[in-house]
Amino acid sequence: MTARIEIVAAAKTYPGVRALDDVDFHVAAGEVHALLGENGAGKSTLIKIMTGAATADAGELRLDGRPMRFASPADARAAGVGAVYQEVNLVPTLTVTENLALGRLPRRFGLVDWRAARVQARLRLRKLGVEIDVERPLGVYSIAIQQLVAIARALDEDTSVLVLDEPTASLDAAETARLLDIVRELKGQGLAIVFISHFLDQVYAIADRLTVLRNGRRVGVGTPQEIPPAKLVPLMLGRELEAVERARAAGQTHTGEPILVAQGLGKTRVMAPFDLTLHPGEAVGLSGLLGAGRTESAKLIFGALRADSGSLKIAGEKINPSPRASLARGIAFCPEDRKAEGIFAELSIRENIAIALQSKRGWLKALSRAEQDRLASEMIEALGIATPDAEKPVGQLSGGNQQKAVLARALVSDPRVLILDEPTRGIDVGAHAEIVALIRRLAGQGLAVLVASSELEELIAVSDRVAVLRDRAFVGELSGADINQQTIMRTIAAP
Amino acid sequence: MKRTWLPLAATIAVFVALFGVGGALYNHFLSSLVLGDILDDNAFLIIAAIGANFVILSGGIDLSIGSMIGFVGVVMAKLDAFGWHPLASAAVMIVFGAGFGACQGLIIDFCEIQPFIVTLAGLFLLRGACFMVTLDSLPLRHPFVSDFAAVALPLPGGGFLASSALAMFAALAVAVVIAHKTSFGANVYAMGGDRTSAALMGVPIRATTVKVYALGGLYSAFGGVIYALYTSSGYPLAGSGAELSAIAAVVLGGTLLTGGIGLVVGALFGGMILGLIATLINFNGSLNGAWIMISSGVLLFVFIVMQRALVGSLTPRSAS
Structure with a gap:
């Protein structure tokens, strides 16, 4: 089988991260090749290399056997590699015609020939079975249509490789089915298609071959028959090599008055309704692959x-969930992306802690400086934050210590429920273990903790119960001896 | 090219309504004489607003317009005293305007500084330069100035289009072609609509930024030329606040201040509405001149709210 696009022994290092390490990847004409992996596995880097958004440090890129080097996305486009991303990268205020024609406007007597542009736009869309008014601004159409316009833009007469990066992430079932039909048709026309999706059912519905990446390395390649879901999940999560089961504190069953009860909580298109109960002193894990809905459930x-x-009940009181209502009732949330959502990187540890408390107390009751200092040093000691003093800007701390500062901020207001989304993302191994121990200790002190994590080991180590999610729905709950890697992965993969 | 005509239609409707109100209130208001006067008086502002319209469509802002108008005037008057022909000095100043604008655009893109600050610096710089040239009002004595003022195209109904109005229409025609018939125009709209996406779609961001501010500078310098000829003088305080009037004209003309949406002709109607309000209040005679600004302010509020609703209709994102 000759490959239309081929990447051989690609390597790419970003400061501190080996994003790709000796990865081979090739897609033949008329093939849909799915690229799979968790966050940080190297998918985006590989796509960037294919589409000219990044260049590899080592390795070779070949198109139809010829070595290529893309210096920019425009280079890749000119060579026939088109890409469509999850975020529609078009301009919503421009008309559909303009969005399709920009960068290759037809001209007549030196001036733009919009009539010709319109005709071309209609033609391009018709190929995908889309009949819309190309004169209207793109923004008035649904995301599904916008996505199709993006595909139409990516498809030139000379496009031979199409990269679809999470194209169905914002689409509903019917729209997704239509998009998959179009992908099949394009495949029939002989395009080489790279398909990235965290929806495994879609991957298995459409892919001819799968490539699985983990931590920048290729850990599996084969047909969907060769890599069934039960085999895929361990590959993605990388546990088959580390069969050693961690000794874990025996999970306890908690009974009595729950502190938090969610019943049928859900959001259309985002998360199917789910039930969840949290007791004081209990740590519950949320497990699932990327995009399964962990973060969404927590939020x-x-x-x-x-x-x-x-509905949501906190300590028996039914509330209308909002961050304000939750904070007022002692629910604290530490988001996944601490840099963007969790912390003020320029402010010191003391100031970050003070802000959390101050907003809870109201702005009139000022927190004295002495009080701030006392709380900050208390937290630094209690959580073991490695810092010379409380005045160091949080942004200058290491990842693990930043995460502890986030925790400190959440804990200083003395919450009853602590929701942690990926508490150990991007921190080193030693700090990792410390955070896990800290979570266990907090639960031991009577706090109810909800941990959403992509790391099975971490969940197994901290959780009394584990709720398993797949494709934006709760699909199972495990407790006691069932909290082990095999059972969790089987539950994630189960059809 | 069909674009969102709604705001412009609203602008034209408001203009017609105001004109009708004037006609109902005052004898002789509803005439081509008044219309011609409004165009003549506001030609310089509309020209500057056309340039500002490009800048705003691209997602930027230009505050140096008023100072440019003043600077062009004093330099032309100074050169006039040295015996230059006004057309020669005008050509020099228009080139200067484009170059100054290009520099502003380059600084904005290269140093990644907000256009507000860069062009604010331009505002101070040029205004200061006005005072370096002269502290007093200088006359333009060249005979060409009165020849220019004598040119007029008669309108049916006794009015006429003065030379400044004719120059404005010429400038507008060129602008319409640039905006809607060149790839540069398409790039400006794309950049103002979504900068990141535009860059990914291959829009040359730096070149477009530089060009759009150069165009803005060129148009404000041209506005300054027309103002100098219209007043046959150069005055170092001339055009103070004109940048804000120009921005108001652009917004009244239906262009979104955040960029990406609007039509170039909008600046014409926006500028004419501002002129019409002033004329209406002057016609009254007993009303304080302050009402001109108050009415303009109220109208701006209404338009901004209307535009907000329009933008909402462009983003159905989670419509089920």
């Missing part, structure tokens, strides 16, 4: 995402 409970169905 729905905290109120950062507004649920449109179901």
